[in-house]
Amino acid sequence: MVEITNEQRDIRIEKEKELERMGINPYPHIYRPTHTSSLLNEENKDLPNDTEKEELVKVAGRIRAIRNSGMFMDIYDKDGKIQIFSSLQHLPEEELKVLSLLDIGDIIGIEGTIKRTKRGELSVVSQKITVLAKSLQVLPEKYHGLTDVEMKYRQRYVDMIVNKETIESLINRSKIMTSVRQTFLDKGLLEVETPILHPIKGGATAKPFVTHHNALDADLFLRVAPELYLKRLIVGGMEGVFEMGRVFRNEGIDTRHNPEFTILEVYWKYKDYYDMMDLFEEVVRNACLATHGTLKIEFDGHEIDFEKPFERRSMDSLVKEHTGVDFLAIKTDKDAVEAAHRLGVKVEGDQNWGQALVSVFEEKCEGYLIQPTHVMNHPISNSPLTKTNREDDRLVERFETYINGWEMCNAYTELTNPIDQRARLEDQVRQAKEGNEEADGILDEDFVTALEYGLPPTGGLGIGIDRLVMILTGNLSIRDVIAFPTLRQK
């Protein structure tokens, strides 16, 4: 960022130089505070008004407010505010000089005694001021804060300093990731890593990013899903594995999509999709407790209840409930497309029964699924990696859990039959040749070979971590839960 003129920055640089002329390094190597704001408050919660203690403490933080010509300063550390009281009559000349060179935004350390003022504000009475980082940039206004969304995302550090909700969301993101990880580790599942650079795109229907390896002179795809590698680990003998990591999809950007996002995938031997429903519910409950301490939360004006078991509904039953149309009674692709058209749902004429069902579901049902709901039994046509439903061979054993109308996860009883798998992937290749950009154009032979060695019955679950964080932090935009969301270069 190139500043042409900035008077206030020039003044701050001059103050920085003045500190150096006084023999003070405004960017020292180390400072060790003895107290955080919360510890200070905890230890002195019973200190009466207008009393001072003799104990010397050291605190540190960023100056956010200066009042009464420096007599009062508010500094903030990770836990909150500490008021600094500087008695202008009692501080030595040198300290007064340093005080006069401070600005809002500077990070300072204060050594002094503890006092509660007449008005009841716990304060540190400064005896020694140490500049820890002279700030050369002016912070946004204290009252309105930073509202320019572009600057919020481009200079997230400023947003974090000024807007408490921003740093809190990012802290909660970290807590949620820890909770999710711990839920799996507690069950004995192994955290693993698989390639991000894929020679063949696979594992999800999505447009990939393509990159190039010079020494190999080969194009590689940034992964759209880790699925096919994780299943190989199950073939190899691991009992259960999970990976939490970044995947990349070359698609549009909006409030619910970022080109790179965090997915968690877990595969567990001798489990099916019913087990994955229980597993997902446990993951969500633990993460909710880790961030809220309760299982009922408010989101976008709705109370969302994670306490009771999530509703389990088949896709066709939801469609029937909201439209009156029973897709299971429809036998041909043509009739299915016509049924969709009668409901006002746009479906291409050449689409099949399953695509029509999914389209109607997405348009007519999704929005109603505010409370956690497992939507089960998708049509087979767009689930190439899923085992056929044991009760209806037009369907598969798959579910997606919806919260607030958003798809939060995607889980299967994994397809393990290598012959069936080959046929389904060959169908994808056929679709790709017909122009479907998201279908996999090259069959991952090695993956099918792995299945030929024998994949035991396995349950798999993929969770959109960013969306889980959104729900649990009350954020309506995915950009607010990703520290550095993708933006155009300026």
Add this chain to the structure above:
RNA sequence: GAGCGUGUAGCUCAGCUGGUAGAGCACUUGACUUUUAAUCAGGGGGCCCAGGGUUCGAAUCCCUGCACGCUCACCA
């Protein structure tokens, strides 16, 4: 990718049917001193997103571009 909207001081925003800029916070000088959006008085600070055009004259009207937001499309 399409439609709509926004872009003015470090930040938050005014700026009418065109006459080359204002406020609050912040900064600065001074006053004051137990304040907590401290207060009071003075002062400084603008490539008005960029480039074209219309006009005697453009922050303002028109065109093009850039960035961001919202809605839609694709998707998780």
